[in-house]
Amino acid sequence: MKLSTTLLAATALIAVAGCSKKRPETLPPAPLTDTTPGQAAPSTGNQYADGIVPGSDADFRRSVTSNTVNFAVDMYDIDPQARTILDNQAAWLAKNPNVRATIEGHCDERGTREYNLALGDRRANAAKNYLAARGISPDRLTTISYGKERPVAMGSDEGAYAQNRRAVTVVMN
Numbered sequence: 001m002k003l004s005t006t007l008l009a010a011t012a013l014i015a016v017a018g019c020s021k022k023r024p025e026t027l028p029p030a031p032l033t034d035t036t037p038g039q040a041a042p043s044t045g046n047q048y049a050d051g052i053v054p055g056s057d058a059d060f061r062r063s064v065t066s067n068t069v070n071f072a073v074d075m076y077d078i079d080p081q082a083r084t085i086l087d088n089q090a091a092w093l094a095k096n097p098n099v100r101a102t103i104e105g106h107c108d109e110r111g112t113r114e115y116n117l118a119l120g121d122r123r124a125n126a127a128k129n130y131l132a133a134r135g136i137s138p139d140r141l142t143t144i145s146y147g148k149e150r151p152v153a154m155g156s157d158e159g160a161y162a163q164n165r166r167a168v169t170v171v172m173n
Contacts, residue, residue: 055096057171064088069127071165073108076122078130086127089169090134100172103127105145106152108161113147120145127167 052058061067067089069082078086093099105120105127124143132138153163 053173055099055171056173060089060092060096060099060101060169060171064092067170068166068168070162071123071167073161073165074119075165076119076126078126082127083130086130087134090131090136093131093136093140094134100140100142102142102144102170102172103131104150104168104170105143105147106150106164106166106168107148108164109148109151109156110161111148116147117145120147123165123167127169131169 052062064085065088066085069078069085071077071082072079093101103124105122105124107116107120107123111119121143124145128138128141128143131141148164151160151164152166153160
């Protein structure tokens with residue numbers, strides 16, 4: 001009886017040991033931070049004279065006021081400045097109806113990982129819902145929260161915190 005119990009326990013341990021965790025998906029590359037608006041160069045076929053492909057993330061970042069909206073501490077509401085930026089993004093997305101985008105939610109380093117992931121999710125969804133209210137199909141927009149895992153500004157001061165509380169729109173090529 002003791003032998004069968006020991007064998008049963010050993011078999012269960014071997015079966016559990018064989019179940020390994022699924023490897024986490026590799027995170028996509030960090031977003032580029034160039035948010036300087038510019039004018040498109042004349043188009044030559046499938047790309048502009050400067051090599052940027054129409055409808056690409058580079059075209060988006062060059063054409064819109066900013067690909068980033070910032071938030072106040074522990075907030076995810078869309079303020080007037082964020083509305084202006086998102087209205088500009090919505091106009092570009094409306095002109096490029098076949099383009100899909102991901103909205104990334106980010107937080108500063110304060111708070112727990114779980115809290116910041118949830119807050120980042122609310123920030124990304126607030127931006128997505130605003131774009132959807134401006135006529136962009138929600139089916140074209142996905143969201144992801146990185147919480148505090150991808151700071152754009154290093155440091156533990158209010159200046160760095162303010163830059164890291166954001167939602168970033170990234171066009172999928």
